[in-house]
Amino acid sequence: xxxxxxxxxxxxxxxxxxxxxxxxxxxxxxxxxxxxxxxxxxxxxxxxxxxxxxxxxxxxxxxxxxxxxxxxxxxxxxxxxxxxxxxxxxxxxxxxxxxxxxxxxxxxxxxxxxxxxxxxxxxxxxxxxxxxxxxxxxxxxxxxxxxxxxxxxxxxxxxxxxxxxxxxxxxxxxxxxxxxxxxxxxxxxxxxxxxxxxxxxxxxxxxxxxxxxxxxxxxxxxxxxxxxxxxxxxxxxxxxxxxxxxxxxxxxxxxxxxxxxxxxxxxxxxxxxxxxxxxxxxxxxxxxxxxxxxxxxxxxxxxxxxxxxxxxxxxxxxxxxxxxxxxxxxxxxxxxxxxxxxxxxxxxxxxxxxxxxxxxxxxxxxxxxxxxxxxxxxxxxxxxxxxxxxxxxxxxxxxxxxxxxxxxxxxxxxxxxxxxxxxxxxxxxxxxxxxxxxxxxxxxxxxxxxxxxxxxxxxxxxxxxxxxxxxxxxxxxxxxxxxxxxxxxxxxxxxxxxx
Ligand code: NAD
Numbered sequence: 296x297x298x299x300x301x302x303x304x305x306x307x308x309x310x311x312x313x314x315x316x317x318x319x320x321x322x323x324x325x326x327x328x329x330x331x332x333x334x335x336x337x338x339x340x341x342x343x344x345x346x347x348x349x350x351x352x353x354x355x356x357x358x359x360x361x362x363x364x365x366x367x368x369x370x371x372x373x374x375x376x377x378x379x380x381x382x383x384x385x386x387x388x389x390x391x392x393x394x395x396x397x398x399x400x401x402x403x404x405x406x407x408x409x410x411x412x413x414x415x416x417x418x419x420x421x422x423x424x425x426x427x428x429x430x431x432x433x434x435x436x437x438x439x440x441x442x443x444x445x446x447x448x449x450x451x452x453x454x455x456x457x458x459x460x461x462x463x464x465x466x467x468x469x470x471x472x473x474x475x476x477x478x479x480x481x482x483x484x485x486x487x488x489x490x491x492x493x494x495x496x497x498x499x500x501x502x503x504x505x506x507x508x509x510x511x512x513x514x515x516x517x518x519x520x521x522x523x524x525x526x527x528x529x530x531x532x533x534x535x536x537x538x539x540x541x542x543x544x545x546x547x548x549x550x551x552x553x554x555x556x557x558x559x560x561x562x563x564x565x566x567x568x569x570x571x572x573x574x575x576x577x578x579x580x581x582x583x584x585x586x587x588x589x590x591x592x593x594x595x596x597x598x599x600x601x602x603x604x605x606x607x608x609x610x611x612x613x614x615x616x617x618x619x620x621x622x623x624x625x626x627x628x629x630x631x632x633x634x635x636x637x638x639x640x641x642x643x644x645x646x647x648x649x650x651x652x653x654x655x656x657x658x659x660x661x662x663x664x665x666x667x668x669x670x671x672x673x674x675x676x677x678x679x680x681x682x683x684x685x686x687x688x689x690x691x692x693x694x695x696x697x698x699x700x701x702x703x704x705x706x707x708x709x710x711x712x713x714x715x716x717x718x719x720x721x722x723x724x725x726x727x728x729x730x731x732x733x734x735x736x737x738x739x740x741x742x743x744x745x746x747x748x749x750x751x752x753x754x755x756x757x758x759x760x761x762x763x764x765x766x767x768x769x770x771x772x773x774x775x776x777x778x779x780x781x782x783x784x785x786x787x788x789x790x791x792x793x794x
Pocket of ligand 1: 526563
């Protein structure tokens with residue numbers, strides 16, 4: 296997706312941008328019932344951007360009630376699937392048409408380079424809606440093999456009202472991964488965007504109505520996690536929570552479900568993804584470039600970021616040397632509205648402080664800073680891309696999710712040790728192996744404990760690929776048909792044909 300503007304044109308467009316800052320309930324932009332507001336700060340300048348409605352349990356009640364009414368009326372779930380398909384396809388086109396607005400909204404809130412919004416987030420969100428739109432009339436029930444005195448069929452039905460709680464690192468795209476399959480399956484949705492990036496969700500919901508979607512089917516409640524998020528996850532009339540965010544809050548979602556109505560919960564949580572580089576890999580520079588992009592892309596604020604580089608002993612010195620040569624200058628912090636910038640600020644000053652404290656921890660535990668390790672003299676919440684070498688997998692920087700542009704290079708002795716170290720983590724979202732040996736590749740695929748394994752690449756995929764974690768990286772899968780089915784439940788109809 297290309298939209299050509301200069302930096303000053305992007306700034307002018309950002310200044311002229313008009314956007315809603317409330318909730319979106321029952322087809323309308325509304326304010327919070329208690330009138331509370333919270334401030335969103337632009338991380339590139341650390342200046343306030345806007346004040347947004349701070350939702351409380353009362354707002355959540357209102358949105359869930361709207362979703363429930365729409366569901367009960369059948370206006371969406373009983374619509375002919377082909378018609379639902381038509382509306383969601385139009386919706387995908389409308390998101391594409393408004394690419395520039397979406398790109399600006401997320402960039403202003405969370406600092407992502409505008410070029411990444413246009414190259415990744417917006418086109419992939421469009422694809423997500425197009426893919427799930429196409430599945431609307433392709434989900435079948437079944438007739439099972441029974442004895443002659445019975446006829447048994449299985450229906451697939453939507454769940455009801457689905458609460459989607461999403462993070463700030465890909466605000467539009469993470470919302471799309473939840474909202475699109477939930478809507479395609481015929482559910483009503485209440486979306487709770489992250490408080491750092493609350494604006495693009497409102498535009499999404501508004502465009503759903505423009506595409507022909509019925510009011511009340513797609514609602515948005517903004518607010519803080521512990522207020523609006525908790526109220527949604529604890530709500531007794533919500534049938535499922537689809538959550539993407541940290542493992543810590545993911546665990547809370549399970550307790551909320553247990554404390555309320557045993558609602559279903561799907562969790563896409565954190566990661567500490569290993570990339571294994573074996574001595575027989577084909578092309579060192581290609582592998583190193585993937586390693587650089589895998590940890591510095593999106594400021595390292597990526598759930599599947601390749602944050603642990605497990606490098607086979609014979610190539611370890613050359614790998615680190617090349618990473619330093621190619622990686623030191625590959626990502627330069629800059630104004631996210633400059634179309635040349637590939638490294639924006641971290642999402643907030645608080646998050647930067649957290650990342651910096653991990654860097655300090657890496658140093659104090661004995662890892663070596665090859666480059667970076669400091670913050671640039673820019674106004675926003677920036678951190679310089681950082682490579683640590685000499686890392687031991689027991690160090691904090693190898694165990695905890697830093698969620699910043701910080702790579703940890705760990706030397707390993709062959710495939711067996713690499714797999715052991717890779718799996719020595721509470722996380723299991725993604726992993727990669729680089730090798731020319733077919734046996735090593737398949738052994739790694741079989742033995743690595745992660746939901747997604749890449750061989751001789753990193754972060755490749757399309758909508759058919761299930762995306763989700765093993766272990767504490769979560770449960771459930773985004774994208775793919777399996778995701779759509781997770782927003783449905785089966786109903787068995789047993790018909791007695793005998794006397
Ligand atoms: P977070 O867990 O702090 O917040 C995620 C969402 O949960 C936000 O909307 C927040 O408002 C809400 N929330 C926070 N506290 C809550 C509470 N007590 N009750 C209910 N809701 C609450 O995560 P974050 O900092 O926004 O995002 C970063 C995390 O997301 C990282 O751990 C990252 O790995 C993860 N992530 C995972 C995936 C994936 O697909 N596995 C994708 C993107 C991000």
